[in-house]
Amino acid sequence: MASPFAVVTVNGVSATQAVTLGANPTNLSIVITAEDGVTTKTYTVAITQLPVFDAATSVNIEYLVTESINGTILADVLVGTNAENGTAFGYTDANGKVTLSTPKTDAGITSMKDGYAANTLQIADASAVTSAVLVNQHLGMITKEAAPVMANIALIAKTADLSDLAPYTGTAIDTNGPTFLVVIAGGTYGCAPTAWSGFGAKLDFGRTPTTFNGIEGVMMAEPEWDAGNGMYLTYFLFDLSDIGMPAGTQDVRIVAYDVANNRGEYRTPIIFNYNPGGVDISAGTFKAFKVDLRNFPVSRGYFGETNSSTMALNQYEGRDTSYRASIEFKFQEAATTTNVAITGFDVYRSTDNVTFVKIGSQIYGAPNSGSLSAPPNADVDGVHTYFDTDSRLVMDGSTIYYYKIVAINGSFTNESSVGQCYLSAPFSYNLSAPLNRATMSAAAPHNYSFTISNTSLWNASQSDFFCFSLKIREKSGTWKFIGQFRYNFSTAAFQIKYGNGSWFTLADFGLAPADITYADGTITIKAAVLDSANVNWALGGAMAYQNGVAYQWDITGDSDVLGGGGHPAWFEKTTSGGLSRTYGNGYNEGGDAMNGLFEFNVIN
Known part of the structure; x- marks a missing residue:
């Protein structure tokens, strides 16, 4: 206890x-x-005063910190600038x-x-x-x-050989003809694209550059x-x-990553003077407009690696989510499948319609008719895609997001109808029977069961289908059984996917409704299903166990073995113009049950 006789100055x-x-x-x-x-004891303390809010020079900004684009939120992150x-x-x-x-003006915020x-x-x-949104990736290299990483536009050139490189002073830019910008990214470590880190540097207009979007900068020399x-x-x-701009x-945005995933983002307003007039697109029609919202049970690590295998959400059961x-959409002539070229489009979002x-734009800079495959395929060609990289969407199964598109061709525009969708609530699933490391008889029939955690998803108001696969293989690696199934909530019945990609009822395979069941969060696949030759995609025959062999089993969604994406089991719901x-x-990176793989041994 402090002494009443001690003296403090x-x-x-x-x-x-007062001091x-x-x-x-x-x-x-x-x-x-x-x-x-x-x-005596002497202490030296440095006191920094927080600024008094001045509406003339300051603005209150709410910062959200995540571990990746559209990733898990991070609490207890120090956010600020130079305290001194x-x-x-x-x-x-x-x-x-x-x-x-x-x-x-000239705000600088760092999160750590x-x-x-x-x-x-x-x-x-x-x-x-x-x-x-501030993005603090996991450190890319533990050493x-x-x-901090800083980035800014430093130089501009209007000749192809860059012979007239000069400092960029923030003035308007005419992109008609050769136009090059040089961005300087600086930090404790070199900024460069790497296999374990981000993309080096990217630039985009009206939205943050990410894995999915942005113009990729060419590194002119080693750091x-x-x-x-x-x-x-x-x-x-x-x-x-020659990029034509509206x-x-x-709002020009630049993102740079160093080799340890440290990230710098720079935003600056720029006027572009090259604005081609364009052509009238009022006769064009939006087709195949779809909003696709998917949540994953792992952090996908979205930040920069092109085609990365790896979007703000709370953890679910202690795990990162994204x-x-x-x-x-396609933009075509009303009566034909002929694509109508546009020079870009704006994306709008609402929570009340x-x-x-x-929320952002896609600026092509020149007439663009959408995706084009080789050889051309009218069914899949002509698609325009936009990724909403706002990390503030809510994954609760009830907040509906409404989207619409405004197509642009120069000064001409055309507005779409509204598509709506929501992010479903998360869930997990666990294998339950046969138990891990169980010993089983080759002669006895064997059922397979697993449980789902969020049973509120098991109703027609939340889901159209629940899709899953049962996979069994010898521990040595040879596949013995692969069956793909789904529960159809509109018919309240389980279905089986045949080799031709079509779905059939259990009765079509000579099975009874009770051969695949759901009760209180537990799904059970009876032995009779494995005895049906046409259900087994792996062998085209009934499942046969061999004495003395160790097997592994698991539940997934679609099967990468059969050319699918190797996703975990999922619930899906079609909305008006959307899919959740x-x-x-x-x-295993979201590909298996939460407690899989399970192993069992077969004996006499």
Whole structure:
């Protein structure tokens, strides 16, 4: 307990008096003199004052921190800028959010958390910004620490050989003819595309560059050490030659990653003066418009590697979650399948189907008729795709998101109807019988059972289908049984997928309704199903057990062995213009049951 006779002074003044703070930081010398009047202890403390909110120069921004684009939220993340300059800082709450007073111009925000790479967001004009997402990836290389990454547009050239490279001063840009921007990315480590990290640097308009979108910068040389700034600098070249832009100011965004997943994002408004007039597209029609929202039981690690195998969500059962939100459509002549070219499109989203907010754009810069396969295929060609990389969507199975598209060709536009969808609630599933490491008889019939955690999904209002596969193989690797099944909620019956891709009832295979059952979260596949030769895709014959052989079994969704995507089991629901799908929380990158694989031995 503190002694009532001890004496405390602050900067030589009694601690009972107020202390005037000077410029940030103010160093305070605190001296404690013991009651003997002789023994002293001195402490030096640096005090930094938080800024007083000034509406003329600052804006309150809500920051959400996630571990990847559309990934799991991160709590207890330190968010702020240079404390010595008195800029506000704070920690994210349990929902991954913190609101900070932020300068309206040239704002710089850094987020840091142990075990995660750093993220720096630079906003040239934050006056109209109310919220922003910060992405702190898992550290890409364990031998390197988190360190901020900075990026900005440094140079511009209007000749193909870059002979007129000059500093970019923030003025309007005319992209008619050769146009090149040079972005400098700097940090403690070199910024470069790597197998274990992000994409080096990307640029996009009106949306954050990610795995799915953005113009990829060409690294002009290996990162070089700048002793004066104490960092590695990497120069990335972006070719914007002849890109036609909509009239007005564009929100240009650049994202750069270093080799340890440290991330820097830079946003700046730029006016582009090359605005081709375009052609009238009022006769065009939107077709095959679909909103596809899928949530996954693992972090997909979306950030930059092109075609990565690996979107903001709370953990489910202690595991990271993520989602992917895509919008697809074709734009064609009304009476034919002829694609109508557009130079880009804007995407709008709403939660009430009344007030729509523009969430991003796809700017092609030239007439574009959508995807094109080789050889051409009218069924799949002509598709335009947009990925909603906003990490603030809610995965609760009830919040409906409405989307619409405005197609653009120069100064002409055409607006779509509205598609709607929602992110289903998460679930997991576990193998239950036969037990792991069980011993079984070859002569006895064997049923297979597994359980699902979220039984609220098992109703027609939430789901159209529940899709799953039973896979059995010898431990040595030889497949012995693969059957694909689904529960059809409209008919309240299980179905079996045949080799031709069609679905059939159990009766079509000579099976009874009781041969596959659901009760209180448990699904059971009876031995009779495995005895049906046409159910078994692996061998085209009945399942046959051999004495002395060890087997492994598991439940998945579709089967990569049969050319599927190797997904875990899933629930799906078709909405008006949309598809919602939720994959089970799995063990092996989401591909197996949460507690799979299970193993059993067969004896006499």
